Amino acid sequence: MLKDKKIVLGITGSIAAHKIFDLIKLFKEAGACIYPVMTQKATYFLTPLSVEIACGNKVLIDMFDSPLQHIELAKKADLFLIVPATANFINKYAIGIADDLLTTAALAYRGPFIIAPAMNWRMYESPQVQKSIEYLRSIGVIFVGPEKGSLACGEEGKGRLAESNKIFEMAINALTEKDLKDERILITAGPTRQYLDPIRFITNKSSGKMGYALAKMASRRGAQVKLISGPVNINPPLVDELIKVETTEEMLKAVMDNLNSASILIMASAPLDFEPVETFNRKLPKNSIKSIQLKLCPDILKEISKIPSKTFKVGFSAEWGLNIDRAKKKFKEKDLKMIVLNDISVEQSKMGSDYNQVVMIYKKEGKFIEEKTPLLHKEEIANYILSKIKELIIEG
Numbered sequence: 123m124l125k126d127k128k129i130v131l132g133i134t135g136s137i138a139a140h141k142i143f144d145l146i147k148l149f150k151e152a153g154a155c156i157y158p159v160m161t162q163k164a165t166y167f168l169t170p171l172s173v174e175i176a177c178g179n180k181v182l183i184d185m186f187d188s189p190l191q192h193i194e195l196a197k198k199a200d201l202f203l204i205v206p207a208t209a210n211f212i213n214k215y216a217i218g219i220a221d222d223l224l225t226t227a228a229l230a231y232r233g234p235f236i237i238a239p240a241m242n243w244r245m246y247e248s249p250q251v252q253k254s255i256e257y258l259r260s261i262g263v264i265f266v267g268p269e270k271g272s273l274a275c276g277e278e279g280k281g282r283l284a285e286s287n288k289i290f291e292m293a294i295n296a297l298t299e300k301d302l303k304d305e306r307i308l309i310t311a312g313p314t315r316q317y318l319d320p321i322r323f324i325t326n327k328s329s330g331k332m333g334y335a336l337a338k339m340a341s342r343r344g345a346q347v348k349l350i351s352g353p354v355n356i357n358p359p360l361v362d363e364l365i366k367v368e369t370t371e372e373m374l375k376a377v378m379d380n381l382n383s384a385s386i387l388i389m390a391s392a393p394l395d396f397e398p399v400e401t402f403n404r405k406l407p408k409n410s411i412k413s414i415q416l417k418l419c420p421d422i423l424k425e426i427s428k429i430p431s432k433t434f435k436v437g438f439s440a441e442w443g444l445n446i447d448r449a450k451k452k453f454k455e456k457d458l459k460m461i462v463l464n465d466i467s468v469e470q471s472k473m474g475s476d477y478n479q480v481v482m483i484y485k486k487e488g489k490f491i492e493e494k495t496p497l498l499h500k501e502e503i504a505n506y507i508l509s510k511i512k513e514l515i516i517e518g
């Protein structure tokens with residue numbers, strides 16, 4: 123993801139400095155080159171040697187060790203990241219003080235800049251720090267955190283360093299080309315539930331991973347994303363709005379309510395097809411039920427195909443076997459611009475897997491085109507699908 127991206131990682135004198143190793147690991151796994159710079163005060167909290175070993179690059183501290191390294195760092199960096207950032211650093215950077223290697227290189231640098239503050243809540247809430255943050259935000263600096271919680275000094279409040287994966291996600295966001303910035307994408311994900319009584323329901327094995335991957339990648343690529351999610355056990359990605367639903371009817375209503383404000387709809391959820399004919403508003407004694415009769419739930423894509431809309435609609439078709447003809451039939455019936463077929467009988471791409479292999483089916487000059495992707499992580503499949511949607515929209 124970050125292959126060969128050059129990241130200058132500034133570490134300042136905060137008690138949270140020891141948390142940097144988790145973040146360094148994430149960057150290394152993603153293929154980034156990390157150039158660590160520590161302030162003199164940061165060396166009270168961490169040994170430069172341990173940072174150097176974790177990053178695989180020499181830690182730079184003193185501006186006068188090698189002349190012009192502050193300019194070299196500023197010129198080569200794709201991203202500048204300060205984790206953790208002290209109140210001292212934030213205030214100095216806001217008014218352009220350059221009295222050590224980190225602040226001097228930061229001042230010379232032009233490009234995406236992320237700051238993850240960590241400090242006692244009294245320092246964070248001080249008018250000086252708040253004014254500096256407000257100013258830095260106004261010139262495009264991105265802040266991640268701090269979070270509320272228990273602080274190293276024993277107090278509670280806003281000042282904890284943001285979680286490493288949140289900072290990592292922000293860094294990837296900042297380095298991703300915003301080719302979908304003009305799109306408003308509505309994505310559905312996960313299963314739905316249909317209740318028999320207040321505590322019993324039927325559902326399916328959908329994990330929501332494909333829809334969440336689409337939402338994550340679309341956000342990274344600059345789209346405004348609304349994610350409508352059935353009940354899942356995965357952390358939500360950073361999106362503009364997350365709408366949680368349970369039943370197929372709730373999902374249908376959420377899609378209807380948001381359809382016309384979306385330029386693209388991607389139905390990556392697996393809404394339940396069946397619901398009990400008879401439902402009960404209190405828990406049934408176990409002997410009172412002999413069998414459950416089912417009826418069909420509303421088909422969301424079919425329902426919305428009845429409404430005139432300019433939204434570019436993409437459906438998913440989970441099939442037991444590569445049933446291309448069935449997918450094409452759905453494409454026509456549901457007034458879609460693309461249908462994504464996945465064969466859930468295959469072990470590597472079964473429901474719940476992190477991987478998928480799909481066939482994207484769409485029309486060009488009146489003829490169906492079938493395009494099969496390799497077996498890839500769902501995040502990469504999401505990028506394939508988003509790029510294809512973009513291409514089809516551009517071609518009109």
Ligand SMILES: Cc1cc2nc3c(=O)[nH]c(=O)nc-3n(C[C@H](O)[C@H](O)[C@H](O)COP(=O)(O)O)c2cc1C
Nearest residue numbers: 134135136137138161163164208209210211240241
């Ligand atoms: C034990 C200890 C912990 C500290 N933790 C923080 C902190 O979390 N955040 C902060 O802004 N300052 C903290 N400070 C104060 C900074 O180290 C101090 O302001 C220092 O000048 C920062 O220098 P730097 O920004 O050049 O790294 C701490 C100081 C001590 C002694």
